[in-house]
Amino acid sequence: MFTQVEDKKATLTDKLDGRFQFTQKGSSLKTELMAGVTTFMAMAYILIVHPSFMRVAGMDVAAVTVAVALFSALGCFAMGYFTNLPFAIAPAMGGNAFFAFTLVAQGVVNWQTAMGMVFISGIAFIILTFLGLRELVVRMMPTNIKIAIGAAVGLFIAQLGFKSGGLMMIGDGSISLGSMSDNTALLTMLGLALSFGFAARKFNSGLLLSIAIVTIVGIPLGMTKLPEQLVSIPPTLAPITFQLDILDALQFGYISFIFTFFVGDFFSTLGTLLGVSEKAGFLDKEGNLPNIHRPFWVDSLATTIGSLFGLTTLTTYIESAAGVEAGGRTGLTAIATGLCFLLCIFLTPLIVIIPAFATAPVLILLGLSMLTCVKRLDFDDVTEFLPAFATIVFCAYTSSISNGISMGILSYIAVKLLAGRYRDIHPGLYVLALPLIYFFAMK
Secondary structure, eight states: OOHHHHHHHHHHHHHHHHOOOOOTTOHHHHHHHHHHHHHHHHHHHHHHHHHHHHHHHHHHHHHHHHHHHHHHHHHHHHHHHHHOOOOEEEEEEHHHIIIIIIITTTTSOOHHHHHHHHHHHHHHHHHHHTTTTHHHHHHHHHHHHHHHHHHHHHHHHHHHHHHTTHHHHHHHEEEOOTTSSSSSHHHHHHHHHHHHHHHHOTTTTTTHHHHHHHHTTEEEEEEEOOOOSSSSOOOOSSTTTTTTHHHTTTTTGGHHHHHHHHHHHHHHHHHHHHHHHHHTTTTTTTSSOOTTTHHHHHHHHHHHHHHHTTTOOEETTTTHHHHTTOOSSSHHHHHHHHHHHHHHHHHHHTTTTTHHHHHHHHHHHHHHHHGGGGEEEEEEEEHHHHHHHHHHHOOOOOOOOHHHHHHHHHHHHHHHHHHTOGGGGGGHHHHHHHHHHHHHHHO
C-alpha cells in the first residue's frame, strides 16, 4: 500500500516536472511551493490595503476584499500556467491610490466612471500587446537602463521594507530615522537577524520561517492581532460587479487620467518583470526577457477582466522577488501563490494577521540582494552610466518605478544628443519620449 502511494506521488511530481521543468531549472516541487507561500506572505498586505483604499472611493469593502483574493488567485494561475514564470499578480499599488484619493475622493468622477477608465486602459494594453509594441519598447530600451532597473527595483523594495518596519519615517518629501526603541523597529531588526542568518546558511525556507517567527513573537507583545474567527463565509460580489461606466469614461477631458493609469502600470509591470528576472537569471545578454509577450498578455487580460468586477489595474507584483529569493524559478511558484489567495476567500481572518514588520526584513534583504546587478553597468561611458544612474535614483527617491524608467529613457536621449552620438539612439525612443514628456507634464 505504501509503495502504491509513493508511486502515485512520484507520478504526480514527474507530471508537474514535465510541465513546469523545475528540475531542469535547478529547483524542486517543495521549493516551488514554499517559494509561492513566501511570495504570498510578502504581498498579503494587499488584502487589507486595497479594500481600505476602495472604502474611501465609496465601494463595498467586503465585496472588494473577495474580489482581490479571487482575481489575484486567477491572475497568478494564468501567469504560472501560460508563462511558467514565478510572478504573482494583484491590484497595483499606486494605481489604486490614484483611483481612490485623486479621482473619486476629490470629486473628479464617481467610482463607476473611474473603473471605466481602468477598463479602457486595459483594452489599450491588449491592443499594444497584440501589435507587439510592448515587446518592442523593451527591445529598443538601452541595455544599461534595463540592467539598472534591477537595482532600482531593489532600492524600491528596500525602501518599502524600511518604511513598513519602522526603521525609517518616509513621507511628505522627507526621510528620517525611526525610533529604535519602538517594538515595531525591534521586531523588524529581529526579523533582519533571522533573515540574514538563514540566507547566510543558504536555507531556502528561511524567509518564510523568519516571517512566521516574528509574527508569533508579536503575539504576546500585542503587536500581532489574533482574529476572532478563523473561517468566514465570503460575501457576494454583486455590489461592484459590472458597475463600471465605460461611456462616461470616454469623455475627451478624461484622456489624461486614462493615460496616467496606462503609463504607470506599463512601466511598473515592465520594471518588475525585468528587475525580478535579473535576480532570477532569466535575462539574456542584452537584458531582455525571452517570451516577455506572455506575461504582458496575462496582465493585460487581468486588468481588463478585473475592472468588470470592481478592481483597479492588476499588475505583476514586485514582491515576486521574495519567491525568487526563496528558490522559485517556475510557474508553480505563481500557482502556489494563487492557491494562498484562493484560500483567503474563506481564511481571510487568519491570513491578514501577518503584520507589516514581519515581512519588512524580507523586503530589505531582497532589495540588498538585487543591487548586485550594478556590476554589469558600463561605468566607463558617461552617456551609458548617467541614464542608468537616473533610473535608479528617480525610482528610489520618488518611490515610483515608472518615474525611474521614464526619467532614465529621457536622460539617455538627452545625454546622447549632447554628446553628438545620436546614432546610438533607437529611432523608436524619440516616439516614446513624447508620451513620457506628457506624463511628467501632467504631474
